[in-house]
Amino acid sequence: ETGVTQTPRHLVMGMTNKKSLKCEQHLGHNAMYWYKQSAKKPLELMFVYNFKEQTENNSVPSRFSPECPNSSHLFLHLHTLQPEDSALYLCATSMGHLYEQYFGPGTRLTVT
Amino acid sequence: AQTVTQSQPEMSVQEAETVTLSCTYDTSESDYYLFWYKQPPSRQMILVIRQEAYKQQNATENRFSVNFQKAAKSFSLKISDSQLGDAAMYFCAFHNAGNMLTFGGGTRLMVKP
Numbered sequence: 001e002t003g004v005t006q007t008p009r010h011l012v013m014g015m016t017n018k019k020s021l022k023c024e025q026h027l028g029h030n031a032m033y034w035y036k037q038s039a040k041k042p043l044e045l046m047f048v049y050n051f052k053e054q055t056e057n058n059s060v061p062s063r064f065s066p067e068c069p070n071s072s073h074l075f076l077h078l079h080t081l082q083p084e085d086s087a088l089y090l091c092a093t094s095m096g097h098l099y100e101q102y103f104g105p106g107t108r109l110t111v112t
Numbered sequence: 113a114q115t116v117t118q119s120q121p122e123m124s125v126q127e128a129e130t131v132t133l134s135c136t137y138d139t140s141e142s143d144y145y146l147f148w149y150k151q152p153p154s155r156q157m158i159l160v161i162r163q164e165a166y167k168q169q170n171a172t173e174n175r176f177s178v179n180f181q182k183a184a185k186s187f188s189l190k191i192s193d194s195q196l197g198d199a200a201m202y203f204c205a206f207h208n209a210g211n212m213l214t215f216g217g218g219t220r221l222m223v224k225p
Binding site for chain 1: 116130147149153156157158159201212213214215216217218
């Protein structure tokens, strides 16, 4: 709908698994973001990339590892997660930091 | 650090009626942007309306309008002629030049037919 896609849409993983979330944008935007959305909590910014360079790491545990190989793709690599990491992970993009962000549909992650 | 507060976890409105969602924020900055985002159930978050702090005129987008009170640090969203499709989570968000987007906790809007 908004030019930002995320895969997979749903993911169930054990605590010892390694998985990756993918975000792809077709809007020509320069900035890309990862957010975590948990029930009854405000959206938490995790990482920011601007022109493929990471410009923000909001004190995220090292079990989350972002990667931005080009301006159209953003990944979030996951390993040895905890049950409290279960949440909706949203990718967003924008022309720059001052512009509105366009969100993907999110990946619903469940850690068992 | 900026904070954004949405004091109404849930609101309901009758179809075709008007509803106002509240948002307050705390900042020492004078130049910033405010947004309202809508997140329908199981669907993508989309931008509803945007307000630049330097503009005195309240932003309007079709049935959606804001009441921006800069001195009071208040940014409420008014939805007129509510429709069933307006049912969603609504997030108020604050953005200035130096920081990233800060979201409020959200308000769930239910629309009764």
